[in-house]
Structure formats: structure tokens, C-alpha cells
Amino acid sequence: MRRLNPSLVVGGAIVGIIVVMALVSFVWTPYDATFVDPAIRLAKPSWQHWFGTDKFGRDVLSQIMVGSRTTLFVGVVAVGVAAVIGVPLGILAAMTRRWASELVMRTNDLLLAFPALLLAIMFGAVFGASTLTAMVAIGIASVPSFARVIRSGAMQVMRTEYVLAARAAGRRPWPIAVRHVLPNVTSLITVQASVSFAIAVLAEAALSFLGYGTPPPTPSWGRMLQESQEFLFSAPRLAIFPGVAIAIAVLGFNLLGDGLRDRFDPKLEDRR
């Protein structure tokens, strides 16, 4: 039997827990995450409020649970945008003749050279800070890495005999891309999606921290960090809980990406 791959198991478990937490938050949270109760502001962790309360008296655990929804939602949409644009671009770059491929890849380099966070802040400044702007900006910033990875994978597939055979059978380039190239780079897409997801989680937190992400009152891990700033010495737990949540989520998606890569790459299999 195939030995279980530890990063895949741990990464999968972490991601699974976050997903379950987000799903549970739809039907149940310990308290209403946005309910303000000045009487208990800055309460320490207790049996009533496991993670304590923030400066408005909102329950931190509830906020973290609801915040995971924002995190996952932003990640899914951002990765979706990146994949929907990046994958076809990568395949196109691999299949077209030299100059077209160069055009795609050099444009890609240009975008890659541009700091992703700066791009997102620019988007926020132009279109107004919102979760949607953040998602689209993070997605667009992740397009180049997708296109690059998919292009190299697609170029390998283009050199295989079954693509040559498909051409010899009279297949046109477009159906070859959809039926032969795309299904054979799905493993690369999965790995890249999971890595990009980790980056998107971090980027969303950073944007919310800077005030260009999710606007209040929707709970977001990044904004919880920002709101905790003034209490960094008096109540450091307010920074620690969302900070740890972000770190664990990023770790989880990165591990999942590594695990999937090991799983899909037969060349690495012998070394384990």
C-alpha cells in the first residue's frame, strides 16, 4: 500500500478544519459575531468567551469563525479568477508559435514584476475598498504564476506522442487543447491553486489590515489584527488569536500544495 504522505494529511486536515469551521459558522456561533456589548469589553478568555472579547465587547471566537468565511471566500474567488485567466493563457502560450507565446509570457513577466499588494491597493484606491475589489486584485496578481506553471506543463504535454497522434488523427488545435492538454495538466492546476490560496489568504489579511479589504462590520482576520493594534500591550491576545488563525491557514494550504505535488509527481515518489 502507498504510504500516506504527512504534508498531504496534515495540510488536508488543517484545510478541512477551516472549511468545517466556516460551514458551522453559518448555522451556529457561540455569540452573534457582530453583537456589541460594552459591558464586557476587553474581557479575558473565560468559559463564557473562550477567546475573550474585543474593544466593543464582541466575542473573538465567533469573529474568528465568521472571519474564516471571508478568508475562504476571498481565496476561492481569487484563485478562481487566477485559474480562469491563467490556465488558458498558459496553454495558449505553450501551443502558439513563437511570437504569440513571447507576447503572452513577457506581459506575464511585467505583471509578475509588479508587487501584488501594491496592485491590490491601487485597485482599492480606484474602485473603492471592498471584498470584491480585494478578491479580483489578488486574483489578477496571481495570474502570472498560474500561466507560468501551466505553460511549462502544457509544453511537456504538447511533446507527447498522444498529442502528435491526435494531430495525426485530424484533431484541430482547439479541441486538442481542451481534450488532451487540459486534462493532463489538472494536477498542476490543483497544486498551483492550493499554493495560490495560501498567498491569497495572506494578501486578504494584509489588505484588510491596511483598510483596503473587507469593510466593517463583516468580520475578517486581517481587520481583527488591525483593530488589536492599540491593545498590543494591554491585551495581546486580541492580536494573537487572529494572527495564529492566519498562520495556521497559510501553513495548511502550503502543506496541502506540497503534499499534492509529491502525490502527483511520480519522479519524487521513489525518493520517499
Added chain:
Amino acid sequence: MNDVLTVRGLNVTVRDKALVSDVDLTVGPGERVGLIGESGSGKSLTALSLLGLLPEDVVASGSVRLTGVDHELIGADERRMSRVRGLQLSMVFQEPMTALNPTMRIGDQIAEAMLIHHTRSGRGAVRAAAAELLERVQLPAQTSRAYPHQLSGGQRQRVVLALALANDPALLICDEPTTALDVTVQALVLDLIVKGVVARSSALLFITHDLAVVATVCERVLVMYGGRVVESGPVGEVFTRPRHRYTEGLLAASDLETADRRLTTIPGNVPPAGQFPSGCVFRTRCRHATDVCATTPAWFGTPANGFACHHPAGAADA
């Protein structure tokens, strides 16, 4: 009677290096023609240029006409070529392990071959046709639900053959179809290829370096060396009375019944692609070569039965 395939003056070059020069080739209806030669002699490039599937910077020139196709195949655009490929002209490649898409079921891949050219329509008709094709290559009908990794090399090559024959092509090109297979499986696949083309009265262009395979499969043979056809003729004649010195050497090298313990070889190596000598391409390795071999030997005989050598075997050494 019109030939199925007529190739005239085919040249294949990469940048300014000649890889294939002046190849003339005809295949008659239902005829089985072998194309034989060592690695690097230009056999596969010849086949790929017929299909218009040469790599990007490799260029073919000359004339290739196929029966039932009203345009020149060399230089035809992709759209026109893709209508010919797989319909009138199809190909079986050497490596069965990679010739099938690992993410598609066998049945879908066979169905695709027919759906591309609309030779069958309707889900049921396509499925029935696919099952029949599999049966013809002696694979059980359940094979259509399998993925390529579940099949052995020989089974896969039979699937590839079924794919190539799906649209009853006028000409089937096989490029070393059995080289990667076990000897026992080879015989079965060869038998299926011959049965397949005979049943459809398709012509066959069979590329190999294996003389024994040519002898069992083909009626006529062309010997290639250094990107040129050096001899052609009926299999029996070429193999019993070779005239070109290269053919002679090739036959001596594959003769297992010599009393001599040592294996006979042709001295030297095939020159790297594009670096063949001027004049007779074989003269650097030929024991009979003289000064006159520096000029390109003229073709003696007809295109279907002739040779290009200044000092042919069977004649007194000049």
C-alpha cells in the same frame, strides 16, 4: 490504375541541412510497401512530412499527392491537412505506451477518431463501431471502458491500430509499430495490421529497420540511407539479389545463418543528420567506393524497381 500515394522529389531540411533528399515513392491501391533503413536515415521524417506534422523549423518541399485529395499535401494549411489526417491518411506510431491520452477511456478515444471526421453519427452507432473495431483487433468489448494504464503495451498498440483504421483510410502509415513490443506480441500485431489493411483494401506504408518484418508484411520495399532512397523493388528480389552495396551490407548483417561466429556489421556509423557525404551517401562506409562515387549516382531502372549505385552488386567491379 492510379496510385494511392505519389511522392515526387521530397526534400526535408532543417535550416540549411538536408535530412531527406529527392525521395520518390509511390504506393498503389492495396499495396503494402516497406520503408527500411537504419536510425537517422530519414524514414520517420519522410512519414511525418506526408502528414504535415514536421517539427516547427523542419521544412519539407517537393510533391505529395494522395488519392481522393484534390490538393498538394506539402505546404497545405493546417485546416486542409486536418481534414486529410485520420480520414484518408492515418498513422500508427512507434511507442504504444505514450500514444494514448492517459486521462481518457479507450472507448472515448476511438469514438473521437470517428467523430472528428463525422464518419459515424449518433451515440449508439459510434459505440457499436468502436466495439467492432476493438473486436477486429481481438480485444474484449470491455476494453472500451478501460484507461490506457490498465492495458499492456501490446494491447495499447492494438488500440492505436484500431484508432488508425477507424475511418477506413486509403493509406495507413506504420512507423516502427512493433519495435517496442515483445517478439511474441509482435507477430500478433503484425498479423492484425495486415488483416486490417487487407479487409479495408487500404494501402500500407510500413517503416521499420527489421528486415524480417518487412519480408513478412510487405510486397515491395524501399531502402533508405542518408536521407535518400538507394534501392527499391519487390521484397523477394531485393532481399535475394540486392544491387546497392548498402542493401547488401544490411542483408549480410542480419544473416543469422553464417558459419562465422562473429556478427557481420557494416563498418563505421551513420553520419550525423545533415552531414552526409556529397555524391553517393554511402561511400564513406562502402568497401567498393572509388573516385566516381563522389558524384551522385543516377537511378537505374524504374522508380518502383531500381537502385542508385556506381558499383552495383552482381555486376563485375569496375
